[in-house]
Amino acid sequence: MIKTNIVIIGAGPVGLFAVFEAGLMKLHCHLIDSIPQVGGQLSEIYPNKPIYDIPGYPTVLAGELVNKLMEQAAPFKPGFTLGERAETIDELPNGNFVVTTSQGTKHEAPVVMIAGGLGSFEPRKPIIKNLTDFEQNGVNYIVKDPDQFRGKEIVISGGGDSALDWAVYFAEKNCFVHLVHRSDRFRANKDSVAKAYELEEQDKLKLYTFAEVKQLGGKQHLEKVILETKGGTVSIETELWFPLFGLSPKLGPIADWGLEIEKNAIVVDTFDYQTNHSGIFAIGDVNTYPGKLKLILCGFHEATLAVQSAYKRINPDKKFNLKYTTVQGVQGFD
Amino acid sequence: MNMNLMEVCKSYDLPVKGVCGGMAMCASCQVYVYKNENFRERNDDEEAMLDEAYHVKSNSRLGCQIPISTELEGAEFELAPEEP
Numbered sequence: 318m319i320k321t322n323i324v325i326i327g328a329g330p331v332g333l334f335a336v337f338e339a340g341l342m343k344l345h346c347h348l349i350d351s352i353p354q355v356g357g358q359l360s361e362i363y364p365n366k367p368i369y370d371i372p373g374y375p376t377v378l379a380g381e382l383v384n385k386l387m388e389q390a391a392p393f394k395p396g397f398t399l400g401e402r403a404e405t406i407d408e409l410p411n412g413n414f415v416v417t418t419s420q421g422t423k424h425e426a427p428v429v430m431i432a433g434g435l436g437s438f439e440p441r442k443p444i445i446k447n448l449t450d451f452e453q454n455g456v457n458y459i460v461k462d463p464d465q466f467r468g469k470e471i472v473i474s475g476g477g478d479s480a481l482d483w484a485v486y487f488a489e490k491n492c493f494v495h496l497v498h499r500s501d502r503f504r505a506n507k508d509s510v511a512k513a514y515e516l517e518e519q520d521k522l523k524l525y526t527f528a529e530v531k532q533l534g535g536k537q538h539l540e541k542v543i544l545e546t547k548g549g550t551v552s553i554e555t556e557l558w559f560p561l562f563g564l565s566p567k568l569g570p571i572a573d574w575g576l577e578i579e580k581n582a583i584v585v586d587t588f589d590y591q592t593n594h595s596g597i598f599a600i601g602d603v604n605t606y607p608g609k610l611k612l613i614l615c616g617f618h619e620a621t622l623a624v625q626s627a628y629k630r631i632n633p634d635k636k637f638n639l640k641y642t643t644v645q646g647v648q649g650f651d
Numbered sequence: 652m653n654m655n656l657m658e659v660c661k662s663y664d665l666p667v668k669g670v671c672g673g674m675a676m677c678a679s680c681q682v683y684v685y686k687n688e689n690f691r692e693r694n695d696d697e698e699a700m701l702d703e704a705y706h707v708k709s710n711s712r713l714g715c716q717i718p719i720s721t722e723l724e725g726a727e728f729e730l731a732p733e734e735p
Contacts, residue, residue, distance in 0.1 A: 362677075444735065499702050502699055565734060
């Protein structure tokens with residue numbers, strides 16, 4: 318059981334800044350995120366886009382902002398459970414909460430802050446009849462432990478960075494890769510696309526454009542994929558298909574936690590951004606209230622106020638005196 | 652006010668998610684265009700995103716890439732089904 322002062326669900330910019338504000342009040346945090354990296358929408362959707370409305374930064378690249386927030390939070394040594402989705406929140410008799418993830422990892426804390434943004438990023442799945450029969454049985458939406466696939470014949474679908482990067486990676490590691498895409502234009506980085514064409518010339522990869530996987534075949538496990546191409550139907554024998562069409566956010570389990578939900582967001586009290594359940598807060602894009610703006614800077618403000626109430630819940634008998642950082646500096650945890 | 656079609660839909664509370672905020676990085680603002688379809692061509696980002704979207708038809712466009720202007724006169728738009 319991981320124990321901490323505050324479990325933060327979502328390691329995007331607002332979750333990360335909450336670590337800093339909590340740390341100033343000597344509260345330790347542990348963050349959970351369903352994707353294997355921090356940064357939320359900034360890292361997942363637009364890492365190279367400039368943001369112009371972060372106070373103090375006329376312009377900052379989204380990915381750079383995430384790095385800065387990690388640097389700011391570092392003195393307070395946050396814990397991370399990444400690549401696992403928060404599935405349930407249970408309340409203990411002592412008033413603490415246990416947040417359990419999709420992999421069964423448990424986290425106990427007196428306070429939970431949901432900084433879930435638009436929801437957890439879930440893989441975009443193709444529309445194929447018997448798809449669920451083969452999930453985890455040959456069809457994978459995320460590549461984990463790539464070494465286990467060395468030397469195999471792999472089919473990858475998609476035109477974005479994920480599909481191209483993995484196609485190139487596997488082709489260079491003794492796999493034969495079939496890369497399938499619906500058109501001949503790719504969203505991916507031009508260098509990755511050029512590399513894929515190069516690997517095709519070296520017979521390490523085969524590119525199918527204007528093609529789409531339409532059917533899957535196999536008994537217990539995937540045995541083949543069937544493509545529709547301009548030239549007709551093509552069948553490829555393979556035990557592995559990676560549909561890498563990117564991720565899209567879904568509210569998911571958050572909707573089932575007994576919180577008040579309105580338009581896919583959690584209703585909060587603007588006094589301290591607490592939900593209808595004492596001890597559970599919602600900050601950033603995931604919350605809603607009259608006048609709410611889904612801006613990162615608003616999330617930063619909400620995190621700061623929420624942390625004040627968190628402190629009072631954890632230390633009911635202590636008085637808190639707001640000290641400016643210019644006075645007290647930043648005293649990290651040892 | 653320099654709005655695009657996605658923003659207009661959202662301001663009228665139509666069920667358009669606009670997940671990426673208008674960067675042509677999701678396809679949750681997909682629309683089908685009828686009548687006066689040729690007001691402007693799809694840009695590269697729009698093409699690339701529609702290549703990976705669901706329920707795409709030949710008259711699909713991304714609402715966030717369509718600025719509201721007089722060039723849309725006479726066009727009719729239908730919201731694409733939500734992504735699964």
